[in-house]
Amino acid sequence: MSITADRARRPTAERGLRPAMAVLHTWGGLLFGWLLFAIFVTGTVSYFRDEISLWMRPEIGQLTATTPDVAADAALRQLRKNSVGVRRWMIDLPTDRSPVTSALVLRDPKTGPAATRLTLDPASGAPIKARNTAGGDFLYYFHFDLYMPQRFGRYLTCTAAIVMLVAFVSGVITHRRIFKDFFTFRPRRGQRSWLDAHNALGVTALPFHVMITYTGLITLLPLYLPWGIEAMYPDGRQEFVIEMFDDAPPRKTLNVAAPLAPIAPLLAIASAEWQGGTVGRLVIDNPGDRAATIRLVRQDSERISHAVQSMLFDGSNGALISKTPVTGAAAEARGIFHGLHLARFSDIWLRWMFFISGIVGCAMIATGLVLWSVKRRRNAANVGHKIVDALNVTAITGLPIAIAAYFLCNRLLSATSPGRTLWEVGCFFAVWLIAGLHAAIRPQRDAWREQLWIAALLFATVPTVNAIRTERGLATSLVSGDWVFAGFDLTALATAVFFAISAAHYARRGEVAA
């Protein structure tokens, strides 16, 4: 028996490092590719979470900026008007990106709704009447929760992130001439072109991809690897939460009325403590009671690190109770990793760079998925191959279609209709499901062509419907320098153009391999 014959019987992994890594890359990438694509798309979009939320509530006009002192004072004056049974006020002060004050009111359920969200004018504290919407928050939470019950979505996201990192390592090892090939692009050569595109996209933004995937895992660290926490904090998670997030449970009420201490001096103390930093959030527990506390949390856009910096004051006399201790190296590293992932620190230009890098990541995953199919075109009649093709279409064009439908639903539903938040989310999933069914029923070529055109059409419709249904159409926002609205509408148009070009290109070449 010759050595070659013996080798042929061995699994691919035993024939050498490169084929083994290729197997891992191909199949790991395929199985998690659709999920990873959805995570990357919604994550990339979430760089503009605040801006999307503003666009989805067009009633919030452009507001004049105020100081944190004025905004905090105005918000508290407003909230005090109805403080029966209140357990907590959580007030997010306006930022450069979101000009409103948002307040969350938690109540004793016996005295009113357990949780109420309010949007306040920062200068006057008056509530702003704006439509309910799932907003940018829905896409943000979908990015790691996947809209699944319990923590299931988060575990799945963690697993996908591990597979993504494995795909980076195995992909680089598989890739024989990583530097030389980077300058190689062979257009209109079917499989070759898809491979070149996949490689170029992967290599260009590789540092970003590795960073964003690893830091993504860090954000879910206590969930994925809780074993050290379990062992070192035998009294329960609470102790860990206190040490890590400086977030102790509220004190017990004394049932003795006492007014809240003036807020401005406390903001000044916090600002001095943080060398001129500003307060972004106020958490006030048991307001009006002798046992009230005021926790001031630093604005997270001021630092790269997302490790919490906060100060806790006695609510009635304003005395300092505690402040975040100086963090160690590991806690600081974790905070910086977490902060890098969220990118709250970045200005508008860096934010766009992150956004573009994210798009490159989406394109890398998409080209990888298509490459799998194109490479095995001979088996296109197999059931398995058909399922892959249908899922490719559902993910790569179906998800953008669902997102466009989600934005359109926000504009088409009446601003006052009850339960409109759920309708928006329902619309997103219903449209995605229909796209999936369409991809399953139609022949692959027709499915791609039709969905590319539908995506183009829907994204072109978004600014159009916005111009019809609100007073803040693209022409108006461009003239008035309203860059949140203009930016959103222009991005939607650019997306529409991208899909239209893809569709036209596809129609001309007649196959994905174009």
Added chain:
Amino acid sequence: MRPTWLLMTARILTGFVGGYILSAIVALFLAKALPVVRLEAVLTGAMIGFVINVVAIIWAFAARTTLRACLGILVPCALFGAITPFIR
């Protein structure tokens, strides 16, 4: 002769299940063993654990034989698993 699919299944299980177990054990070991305050030790252990998880999966497929792949994960698991309970 061992069939190919069996060897492949062994590598997949070793990599994905064994890899996670190894990362969990290492994270636990470091959380207990590192001579720093507990928050620091816990976070360091978990941050290294993620890397171990990825490396273990790569190893499970990169090792020349399936036996080496399995042993490469099992031996450190056993080693750290044996020491960790005795750290106070």
